[in-house]
Amino acid sequence: MPCVTHDDAPLLADLMPWSVAPLRPGRTWPTAPDPGSLKARWEALLKAEGPDREALFEPTRARTPNSAVGQLPGCSTGTERLARAEGPCAEPVRVLAAPFDEQWLIPDHRLIDAARPELWRVADAEQVFAVESGDEHAPLLVTSLLPTLRTGRVRPLYRRPGGEEPNLAPGLTAHLADRLGASPAPVDVLSWILAAAAPGLTVPLTDDPGLWSAGVEIGRRMLWLMRRDGERPKLPGGRRPYVRAPLPARPLTLHFDQDEETLHVDEGRISPVPPEAWEYEVAGVRVLESWFTTRTAPGEPGTLAAIRPAGWPQAWTSELLELITVLALLAELRPQRAELKVTTAITATDLREAGVLPAPGASRRPASVLDHHEEGPEGQFVLI
Numbered sequence: 422m423p424c425v426t427h428d429d430a431p432l433l434a435d436l437m438p439w440s441v442a443p444l445r446p447g448r449t450w451p452t453a454p455d456p457g458s459l460k461a462r463w464e465a466l467l468k469a470e471g472p473d474r475e476a477l478f479e480p481t482r483a484r485t486p487n488s489a490v491g492q493l494p495g496c497s498t499g500t501e502r503l504a505r506a507e508g509p510c511a512e513p514v515r516v517l518a519a520p521f522d523e524q525w526l527i528p529d530h531r532l533i534d535a536a537r538p539e540l541w542r543v544a545d546a547e548q549v550f551a552v553e554s555g556d557e558h559a560p561l562l563v564t565s566l567l568p569t570l571r572t573g574r575v576r577p578l579y580r581r582p583g584g585e586e587p588n589l590a591p592g593l594t595a596h597l598a599d600r601l602g603a604s605p606a607p608v609d610v611l612s613w614i615l616a617a618a619a620p621g622l623t624v625p626l627t628d629d630p631g632l633w634s635a636g637v638e639i640g641r642r643m644l645w646l647m648r649r650d651g652e653r654p655k656l657p658g659g660r661r662p663y664v665r666a667p668l669p670a671r672p673l674t675l676h677f678d679q680d681e682e683t684l685h686v687d688e689g690r691i692s693p694v695p696p697e698a699w700e701y702e703v704a705g706v707r708v709l710e711s712w713f714t715t716r717t718a719p720g721e722p723g724t725l726a727a728i729r730p731a732g733w734p735q736a737w738t739s740e741l742l743e744l745i746t747v748l749a750l751l752a753e754l755r756p757q758r759a760e761l762k763v764t765t766a767i768t769a770t771d772l773r774e775a776g777v778l779p780a781p782g783a784s785r786r787p788a789s790v791l792d793h794h795e796e797g798p799e800g801q802f803v804l805i
Contacts, residue, residue: 429768430623431778433561433576433614437551438780439588439787440574447534448479450725451527452569454716455734456513459527462725463510474504477725483534494541496528503531517564520554520703521647521744522712526569539787540567543577547584549611549648551576555704557620558755562703563611565648572704578611580788590772590780600628600767605637612640617763626767639757646747654746656695662745666690670732675713684709684745691742697752698745708748712741 434440446452453459469477478486486504498511511529518524530536540550544567552562553573562568568575580586587594587607598604605613614624616639627633646654655661668689676685677699683692684699701708716737720726772778 428765429770430619430625430765431767431769431772433618433622433624435769435772435778435780436590436593436610436614436624437576437578437588438590438784439580440576440785441537441540441787442535442574443552443571444533444537444540444569445483445535445571446569447481447484448532450479450720450728451529451532452516452518452524453729454524454737455730456525458729459513459525460510462728463527465725465728467506478503479724481534484531488531490530493528493530493536494538495544496530496541498529498531506531515566517550517552517562517566517568517570519570519711519715520562520572520706521708521747522570522715523566523649523740524715526567537575540575540577542787543579543582545582547579547582549578549608549644551578551611551614553622556702559703559751560618560620560622561615563615563644563647565650578607586788588784590777591784592775592777593772596767596772596775596777597626601630601633603630605633608641608644609637612637612644614640615643616640616758616761625763625765627763628766632761632763636761636763639754639761643751643754646751649743649747653743654750656746656749660693660695660749662691662694662742664689664738664742665692668733668738672713672717672733675710686713691745694745695749695752698748701748701752709744712744 450462451459453462466474466477475486480486487502489502490500492498492500496511499506499508511527513525514528515523516526518526546565548565550564550566550568552564552568552570552575554560554562555572577588580588589607589610594604594607594610597610613626613633613636616636618624627636645651662684665683666689669687672687672689674685674687677683677694678685679696679699681692682694682696683690684694699707699709720729769778
């Protein structure tokens with residue numbers, strides 16, 4: 422983490438005032454590492470009737486097959502009560518289901534206890550979601566996908582679709598421009614936050630243009646690696662992981678040989694795998710082990726979660742190789758973050774005196790972004 426040498430650093434909650442509680446799925450089966458399993462689970466649910474359908478659904482106080490809810494913003498699904506639903510499965514969408522674990526979700530409001538529609542309304546190609554991770558060394562994760570992981574609060578970079586209205590305290594970028602001599606873009610502010618955020622989600626701000634540029638450069642690389650959009654990340658030649666022995670059809674165990682820098686997937690082998698990638702943790706959980714367990718742990722017999730691929734899809738091997746690469750490259754940035762000698766030259770007191778803080782109450786609430794009707798329960802239309 423950066424070396425912070427001054428108190429009174431502003432809080433992330435003040436710099437990015439609008440935040441949303443994490444999604445609360447309520448059941449695991451609408452999320453899976455592959456979309457085919459989700460469609461098969463949906464078909465199995467609809468084949469069941471009455472009490473059998475209710476048991477498969479796994480009802481909670483927030484959702485039962487008789488709950489009346491509208492469509493999720495931007496999604497085309499039925500709005501009749503699930504107890505008598507007959508339509509096809511909604512096309513699964515890609516989500517961030519756990520730290521560095523991209524999976525698929527059935528985007529059906531009837532299946533999710535607390536779906537946070539305000540996040541769906543602003544999710545698009547321009548959006549970046551910052552998610553509190555609960556990790557001391559890397560307190561924030563970022564993603565272009567809708568985050569469904571159950572960690573801390575979610576802070577969209579933009580309050581409106583199309584990259585409009587940054588979710589930054591009003592006047593913050595103008596104040597930074599006065600102190601730095603150049604106006605930073607919203608993504609630059611987020612990049613600095615990624616590089617400089619300290620435990621407790623304080624964000625020391627500098628007025629040193631050189632230090633700011635160095636921090637933004639580190640943060641932009643972190644942003645690129647975590648979003649994984651555009652050009653795919655690669656390790657230098659000779660360090661790139663390859664499959665040395667084919668992975669089995671249904672692997673059960675994962676083991677790392679540190680001396681040989683080899684990841685053993687049963688009798689399958691991947692190498693070289695940097696130890697830093699294997700040891701990469703978020704909030705005390707080893708990322709590679711968690712990712713593997715999600716794809717290999719059997720679901721409880723008789724539940725929809727037990728419907729899984731018959732074997733190990735080739736796509737998962739490609740995803741595993743990329744995940745190893747991403748974790749290794751992120752680990753390389755940790756020493757660079759630690760070397761940032763960040764002093765809180767722009768303090769929370771400074772921001773209060775400049776009228777930037779406290780952020781107005783309206784900036785802590787979602788913007789009104791609807792210019793069209795959304796379908797409510799039983800096909801009724803509502804305008805919010």
